[in-house]
Amino acid sequence: MPKTFKVQQCLNSNFVTSLKFKWYTTGSISQILSSNSPETCLAYLTNLEKRGDPQMDSRLLTKLIDCYAQVFSCLPLAKHSQNESYARMLVRFAELKAVQDPDDAQDRFILARSSCKCFAFVHIAHAQFELSQGNASKCALILQKAFGANAKPTELVETALQNLKLGKTHLLPLEDRKNIAGQSCLRAEQPEFTVLLLEYRYVPYDLHTSYTDNKIICVFQGSVAAFSNDSITIKGRQFFILKMIGRGGSSKVYQVLDHRKQLFAVKYVNLEEADSQTIESYKNEIEHLNHLQQYSDQIIKLYDYEITNSYIYMLMECGNLDLNTWLRNHKGVNPLERKFYWKNMLEAVHTIHKHGIVHSDLKPANFVIVNASLKLIDFGIANRIQPDVTSIVKDSQVGTLNYMPPEAIKDTSSKAGKPSSKISPKGDVWSLGCILYCMTYGKTPFQSITNQIAKLHAITDPSHQIDFPDIPEKDLLDVLKRCLVRNPKERISIAELLAHPYLQLQPHTVPEPVQPVNNELQRILNDLAALQSPNSIARAASVSTTFSSSVNIQGVIKKYSECTCRHKG
Template sequence: MFSHSALQPGRVPVVPFSIPEKEDDDDYIHRKPSKTNDSSIPTNVTFRFDQVIKTNSPESCWTYLLNLEKRGNPHTDINLLNKLKDCYSKIFSRLPMRQYSKNSSYAKMLVRYAELKGIEDPDEAQDHFIVARSNCKAFAFVHIAHAQFEVSQGNVIKASSILHKAQASNARPAELLEMAIRNLKAGEERLVPATNEEHLTGRNSLTMVSSLTALSNETITIKGKQFFILKMIGRGGSSKVYQVLDHKKQLFAVKYVDLEEADAQTIESYKNEIEHLNHLQQYSDQIIKLYDYEITTSYIYMLMECGNLDLNTWLRNRKSVNPLERKFYWKNMLEAVHTIHKHGIVHSDLKPANFVIVNASLKLIDFGIANRIQPDVTSIMKDSQVGTLNYMPPEAIKDTSSQPGKARSKISPKGDVWSLGCILYCMTYGKTPFQSITNQITKLHAIIDPSHKIEFPDISEKDLLDVLKRCLVRNPRERISIAELLEHPYLQLKPQKILTDLAALQSPNSIIRAANNLARMCNSGMELDVAECAKSSS
């Protein structure tokens, strides 16, 4: 049975439930050799891995993983990174931690898996280094790896505490800990020399993080139904999100909220989220599905649709966004927000992390701070500013209170339009409109200052440029509406342009995703001359 005591959450920003996007194994393994980083991965890698994992030998598994990683750089090759993480997950599922935690090769795998996970999401590092340290406390290199991570994050005091606790618990070799402590005191960037570091883990880098639950065989029971935990895929101030399987091997996400650690406002926000999801999902496929939930005095469970990847991570993994994919996802976002607005709900915190990719389509998640407004009003006043600064509309920042010392901000559907415009701007230019301003106070002033001109570098898609300019208008009364955006010429599909954009998609998965979305857009009534499209392709 799932232990609630194992879920003491840290105070960190909310991360939506998502699964790292990766190619199908066959596509990854059997592609033709090229000059990219993954070109030397052998075609029989799956066969070899299956043979190795059946040995139940941590040493054999570790040797295999090291050889696989030597064939490329997981920091720059997303396919290799995902392949490695998948192999580690399968090994941990086969070799339970309680049985192998005293094996040094197993401890090395825990550390390296944590580091690889951290390439995409350093925020998870804390949990997973703690798991490695608590289960493999006898090995000095495990503690040093965690301390090295803390140094990379600028947490020198915490790194020192980790090393001294390792000393107190008699982790071995003691000499290695002493060396790390000396180097930390001396202000050295590396706690141990590279040669020793390679000896510790078999690699020449100690970086970051992974999943607590991928290393266990725990289950969650919701209203009598049992779910097997695969891994933790997100966390928030009082919540953690797990990827789970039911007895039919169907994939779900479970959000667990520890109410004993949450304040009244946080508890209310989760109940608010359940209420909104229950009400909205029947009206749109672009709202994440809530299948079931369980509320007690000490916890909340929410059984939800499991996404493939959140939009924020998807954007981070790309140097540029293909115009066709950008258009598809923009329409998905508009449809989702249009639905909540029609039901009197303003989201107030739209950002890429609040959209998740599910079967080639974007869906809206996280309604914790969403607000209802009555049909006969255009906006409401809120007693505190909410939202993420890079996506926050000017009217949510301005102090509109007539009472001294009590700040209030205006919340309206047009605020969500501004936030969507910032997301589209990021998908177009690779950054948000005010991202380059690093000082937060200066950024706040720039957002509300009409004299601070937003830059719109020229692009070939003039309809897209028009959408951006009309979304990012500071006066909400003059800002374009969601209904107008859905009718905008930018969303009209042009056959010749479609073929050009499809040709620019380089991975099979991207082409399939684009094709699926293209079909959806055609079915939804978007104008497309199929005959003309066929003629253009000949």
């Protein structure tokens, strides 16, 4: 983006405000906390979230949640509960928690409402969350209580209640929802001349009458610069952008089309905005994908890539949607689909384990559906295990809590007090078991525990019994119980899971049509039933050839004879 500021603009007092604001939004979290200002903290956190989409980028989500937790530990609730910026942080923290654990988010929303009753947006945010969970009656109750708490502005609550009665999925119009998300403080602090960024499909080129397709218009104090956003070139090969299908951190994923009209996905990583650890994770992902794709169809295909000092392009197979989204859209999972997807997951993880790689962060979002088959993606934090060892020790906790194995929880008794976690291929088995549990019961094993500390204790505590409600598929129940064993040495392996009876498809036998039986045959069968005599059976055998064209009487007599002999014995 070109910089067109003039000297007099830089000397303008408003620009000094901009520089100060820039420092607050790009400094470290410790610098932000030293300000003891909810406004400064909110500005920093909102700017941090602009780097990507927390719903699609687990690393960004984890970082945001950690930063919010640090803010709340330094800024006491009792002192700042009546501060609007603080209330907005409480709301946004609850919304981010909802991505990770809806049950925990419930508690966060309740805390925000009980502590910041005077702000209408706090009540509406909680009501919106309940509506998204399908609890319309609870949503209405929260809005009614907002009137009782005299939350301001009242008009905002009235609008939300009216939209609920109309059956709308969003309680507020878009412009009001942005305010709830806590963006207003940023807009107020930005100087007018700094930048105006328009990102629409069709936008005015000169801000008057002319239009252009697929442009991003940047306005700096009246000067305009247009950038084409309709194609990407990778190693001389051009791809036309159809749409952006994902973003996270410093990366964006586009659905593209080549000149042969073939669909691909292109992951674009802006290295100028990424730290060294993030850059290393992307290079790690390329290395793993490049190596593994030749060994399994359940690993997402990496067709090509290009790395420079400024960016990374990864040309990949284009999937339909990730397993996490698929599960959210399906209230119940078809048993055959579950079994099919389970086998896909096992085959993918079996491949990486055979090549000495532990994923460490398996969850539904790490699997994407491609042509009705599940494929493994995202190797950013995966690690290689050397041939002569069985596990590795990481100096930080990794993974997503609801899918994290007990052995990966931080060991605070490590040497020199430095937290570490031990991971092995059996850790991936636990995570897969949690995914299968979710596909079976609609939630993860520890999802109902809302307190994070209590959840950590439950995962690691052998005395805490995991609930396994009874299901018709006993083989599936056995798989779940053997995956979710806390001792990794006793936990089932991927190879054993692939050979487990649960994956053996039982052929559906179609009963043979019953042939009409003539009167003479019916009489003989009746005699057999009445007499239960071996002599009767012999007589029936002597005439069975007469009826061989209608039924297999020999087989019937043989089975009946066997049953009679067993009965007499």
